[in-house]
Amino acid sequence: MKLGFIGLGQSKRAIILGLMLTMFASATVVADDPVMIRIYNDDADPIFVSVYDMNAQPPEATIGERINGFAWIPFSLAAGAAGKGDLQLIARTADSSFHKCGYEEVRGVANDAAVYISANSSCRKRRVP
Secondary structure, rough: OOOOOOOOOOOHHHHHHHHHHHHHHHHHHHOOOOOEEEEEEEOOOOOOEEEEEEEOOOOOEEEEEEEOOOOOEEEEOOOOOOOEEEEEEEEEEEOOOOEEEEEEEEEOOOEEEEHHHHHHHHEOOOOOO
């Protein structure tokens, strides 16, 4: 009885080694590729949204953009080790006379995902634990 690579011919060993290297290389490429998502305003009122990419080193605010009612914007996130994105969104109404805010934290966002945010809560400072 022969175990492992010992019983295989030279060409079969090369093929298996090549396939293993390809699998490792493709896993690395997936983790380095950006995660493309769509950020939707889930309300009729226009909002300003700030997006924090939590996989960036250090985590940083990457955009501050207006999104009209029921519209969306494309967004690119840094991928984590599993090839998915982590983000925090902070929204506030665009109308300065009508202050409402919203907050979402989403982890494990896959490529082409839709993330929804609206500003429908009172604005108050968040406590830091």
